[in-house]
Amino acid sequence: MSTARRAEAVPVLPDRFTRWFASRGWSPRTHQLELLAHASAGRDALLIAPTGAGKTLAGFLPTLVELAEAPRGESAGIHTLYVSPLKALAVDIARNLERPVSEMGLDVRVEGRTGDTPASRRQRQKRQPPDILLTTPEQMALLIGDPGAGRLFETVKRVVVDELHALSPTKRGDQLALALARVRAMAPSLTTVGLSATVKTPDELRRWLVDPRRGQDLADLVEVHGGAAPDIAIHETDERLPWAGHSAAHAAPAVYEAIKRHRTTLVFCNTRAFAEIAFQELWRINEDNLPIALHHGSLDVNQRRKVEAAMGEGRLRAVVCTSTLDLGIDWGDVDLVVQMGSPKGSSRLLQRTGRANHRLDEPSKALLVPANRFEVIECEAAREAALAGEQDAEAAKPGSLDVLAQHVLGVACGAPFDEDALYGEVVSAAPYAELDRKTFAEVVRFVATGGYALRGYERFAKIRQTKDGLWRVSNPMIAQSWRLNVGTIVEATMLKVRFARSKGPVGRMAGGRVVGQVEEYFVETMTPGDTFMFGGEVLRYVALVENEVFVTRAASETPKVAVYAGGKMPLTTGIAARVREAIADPLRWSALPRQVREWLGFQQERSEIPRPDQLLVETFPRGGRHFLIAYPFEGRLAHQTLGMLLTRRLERARAQPLGFVATDYALAVWGLGDMGEMIADGRLSLDDLFDQDMLGDDLEAWMAESALMKRTFRNCAIIAGLIERRFPGKEKTSRQVTMSTDLVYDVLRRHEPDHLLLRAARADASRGLIDLERVAEFLARAKAHIVHRPLERISPLAVPILLDVGREQVYGEAQDALLREAAETLVEEAMGPIGQTPRTEAAPVPTPLLRTTDRRNLKPKSPLTRSLRSRPSPGGER
């Protein structure tokens, strides 16, 4: 069942451990003993095991055995650091460790240290460190920058990193890797233990855990292969399957029945909006008054903790949740996982399925509920992939430079550093192994003075090289402000949602209970009076008071603003490939429900079913516009990027594109030009349109201007310390930050396009937000495999995509077009005929009629007297 790469003698477990296992009716698992053997031999080790394998105990066993065998007495310093991505996990582990420690009578002190730990206790922890400290990557970074770090860390023998698979591909992972390298320098005999769920490429995690300078290239691997195969069912319906939409709300009755048949069910939804919808639908039919709760990232923290506690006590029958419950505390009672909508990836499905059942030898049970016809195929593909144990590849990314900048300043805050020595330490961390010396020097210079070609900030330097060659912090204020800005998570600007207590003028409104938070952009699109669903109820937006959204309960059951999005994962490469294959092969359609089979059959008849290696492009007229639909099946993010680039090219080809929408499967572009005809008569070449060269200048030009780059830049600027998150004493509102970083971005891009921070932002954007790699792979694949089908009307396959128009955001960068439209419609509204608006007579339009101008047409000589100051009389001509 498990494998060890090195056949070291398994040490005999000390008697009191054997007795303790026996007293609980357990016997030590093979992998627990193997991990103990590797760790006792002074090796770095990685344990890969599914949920329920006793991973955490395995991780701590070497430490507990060492502490039991060789008691260290009072204040011997930290022996083991445990780092988890979740605060809650650190707290939960402390509780779980209490039991073996007290039952075996071990003299071991275990303490947690997170952002919630009171300052007094944190101070005491520095003076009298516990034997085992449970903490988070952010706290590790903070401790690194403490002048007492050397003393605190010199005793550390082991670092246990939990949920390594979730941490390593992120900026928090970069931060932790750097902190670990620093701790290694202070604690010469330190070894690591990594705990991870099953991953596609364990070697990346094995490399992450070691310092190659210490003679181990990869951590020893102990792998527990999955127990029983999961039992994954796909919900089938005789009723009409939705053509589009992603909430799967139509299946609420079936989900409710499933909840009734099980002890405890986790209902996973892909976005917060869908979680809200599913929660409301379930309660609408909850005739038995089952305790069903809601859990997502926007709800108030206390609210979430309450749900978690109730879950821990087994008081709930179901929790409707989002990815907030992907990781975390194991709840033994969960015996069913429902996935509303497609899981979008095999790893996610396996991870979520694993949340049901915590015994290795029993199958975990999951029910997938496809939200629309495409998702039926997708769920089928995800099930196949999961049963085959296929994991989605998480592309290894080089360490982020903004995180490195934060780290370098942190190191200086802790103690003066030698640049060469620190470089050697940094490249010993896996994410930074490829970092060249020159770039590192740039990072140091950026930390010192901003790293600009135009010098001038030398006299304000944050760190300076002194005569002994060491870099030192210029003054204590810098360390103080660094501490306030530590961390790599830059939250989207969130506004608190609060009940308004009294009605009346906005200024005198008193605030009531906080319901949770919403992203600022969501509020931006609402008008007072709009209703939306939040926390399971329909709320009315009353006003924005300072930084809080005031709401009241709305009487209506149907909110006006349909969705509050928040987090959407694109279809993974693996599932996408399976979907392409499933669609291409009519022999396999028999496994699909009748409605889906018929739909694909119609597509075959009316248009075409593309082969897996083909790119199908359809063109057809509809509603006075011309549509071009391409079906790359590469996920939303890649399609959005493609859409931005294609519309630029279509514009140049004079196809007059007006907008596009991207889904996980396809993208639809519409415009005024007849693209079908243009392709037919050779004015437009599909090969040229989809040529790989679009990743050159077009991409550059688009990225430079895009709001997405500005947002990414803002995150990098904050992490790197260019912009402060907070000032001592006052919290800067992120709205102000947003404004100034956009301006800074514009100026920097013009004057120093190759600046470190712009490079960091570009790297982030191309990896995450625009999925550049997939776009590139797709373009290479599509080359010479494009099939064009000019159609008279919309094809069956295109129906779901066009139904998404209006639901999904429509893209286009032209803010001016929006401004023009607003100016026109609002002015028309303002000057509309009597009876439609009461303003017409009372309000003289003060300024000349709306005028727009184009800079290129600006001729100062032209007579200003022609400024068209007429105004239609009320009810007059339009």
Place this chain on the structure above:
Amino acid sequence: MSLSALPAEDQIEPTLRVAGVALTVDVAGALYEPRSGALIVADLHLEKGSSFARRGQFLPPYDTATTLGRLARLVETYRPKAVIALGDSFHDGGGPSRLGEADRAALAALQRGRDWIWIAGNHDPEPPARCGGAALSEMTLGPLTLRHEPQAGARPGELAGHLHPVARLALRGRGVRRRCFATDGARIVLPAFGAYAGGLNVRDQAFGGLFAADAFMAWMLGETGVYAIPGFGLRPD
């Protein structure tokens, strides 16, 4: 009254009137008064980058060059007889002394052959040293009064800065937030011209009481054009 219906030759620069005086609105965020030949800008906030650098936030040191560059393009276009900066021309009192040599030369070149007036602002109450031009606390231009901070109850014809107006509107689920001129025909507040000058929404209470609500318009600055949006169409942040 659709714009697209207008013939192309009507594409001339937009003009607005304040207390009866016609002012040309430039998309860069400046006003031009053709009769006197005065180009008016507000809140340049020169040397804001270096001001932040003193506190350890190393904003790119190119803001002054960027702002002066924009100003140079306007000067090129309008060839104004006078340039009037409505206060907060420097981000802080030490700004003039931190001005780099190249920027100082660029400023001098702009001033050559024309009047240059620094109106005092709250960030720069003292006349900027070694920066040329004349310094005034406020001034008049025909029926217009030019000052930094708009004054409640001022007589019609006030041109001011200080507030950094931006306007926001939401359309089709997208928000657009742009710098703007805020006016009701009696008074106008100019957008901040400086490269690093942020903005304050015209629906903020700081604008309260300055404008006749019914007549309020925000002239929003797009990339290529200026768009007059009636106040009722605007959103708070």
